[in-house]
Amino acid sequence: KNQVEQSPQSLIIxxxxxxxxxxxxxxxxxxxxxxYKQDTGRGPVSLTIMTFSxxxxxxGRYTATLDADTKQSSLHITASQLSDSASYICVVSAPGxxxxxxxxxxxxxxxxxx
Amino acid sequence: DGGITQSPKYxxxxxxxxxxxxxxxxxxxxxxxxYRQDPGQGLRLIYYSQIVNDFQKGDIAEGYSVSRExxxxxxxxxxxxxxxxxxxxLCASNIGTGWDEQFFGPGTRLTVL
Numbered sequence: 001k002n003q004v005e006q007s008p009q010s011l012i013i014x015x016x017x018x019x020x021x022x023x024x025x026x027x028x029x030x031x032x033x034x035x036y037k038q039d040t041g042r043g044p045v046s047l048t049i050m051t052f053s054x055x056x057x058x059x060g061r062y063t064a065t066l067d068a069d070t071k072q073s074s075l076h077i078t079a080s081q082l083s084d085s086a087s088y089i090c091v092v093s094a095p096g097x098x099x100x101x102x103x104x105x106x107x108x109x110x111x112x113x114x
Numbered sequence: 115d116g117g118i119t120q121s122p123k124y125x126x127x128x129x130x131x132x133x134x135x136x137x138x139x140x141x142x143x144x145x146x147x148x149y150r151q152d153p154g155q156g157l158r159l160i161y162y163s164q165i166v167n168d169f170q171k172g173d174i175a176e177g178y179s180v181s182r183e184x185x186x187x188x189x190x191x192x193x194x195x196x197x198x199x200x201x202x203x204l205c206a207s208n209i210g211t212g213w214d215e216q217f218f219g220p221g222t223r224l225t226v227l
Contacts, residue, residue, distance in 0.1 A: 043204055043218030104156035
């Protein structure tokens with residue numbers, strides 16, 4: 001069964017600290033993996049995208065890594081800011097019959113405290 | 115929110131009523147999607163459309179209906195047959211290749227009274 005699991009479910013850190021969010025997937029075949037940021041009550045916004053051949057991708061203070069062999073990805077946030085408080089969703093894209101299928105993780109809710 | 119608008123932002127429905135959620139995009143995207151988001155669960159696909167006048171059921175289509183008469187519009191109707199409709203509904207669109215980013219609207223929160 002195609003699944004995407006994220007950990008931890010929630011995380012609280014102090015402003016300025018770093019953190020790492022995890023994503024494990026069992027999706028096969030695999031096309032690409034994307035991390036989204038979702039503010040409360042808003043739609044998700046894409047942070048990074050990686051194919052199976054990419055190991056790392058950065059977007060400012062956000063760095064995503066991918067190990068296609070172990071089917072694990074992580075999102076590292078450096079020098080956290082209050083505005084980083086949001087849910088972070090890992091999404092795996094897989095080719096399907098006539099279209100692509102997007103499998104969403106349940107997300108990690110991050111709270112950054114002053 | 116990337117050129118996708120959803121309305122209304124909040125919607126209240128009495129039991130037994132049908133309600134329609136609006137989704138419009140000006141990105142010239144061929145593919146559009148409706149997702150449902152519940153606490154502690156990943157987004158679940160309700161319906162998707164890859165082209166005008168064509169749409170397919172997703173994983174949880176029961177109790178919902180859609181239409182795609184225009185490229186820009188993909189309204190979702192939540193019917194009285196949907197037993198637990200209270201949720202956050204998200205509309206998305208993309209070119210449709212599976213590689214490109216899905217752009218999401220701001221969402222509609224539906225509450226059944």
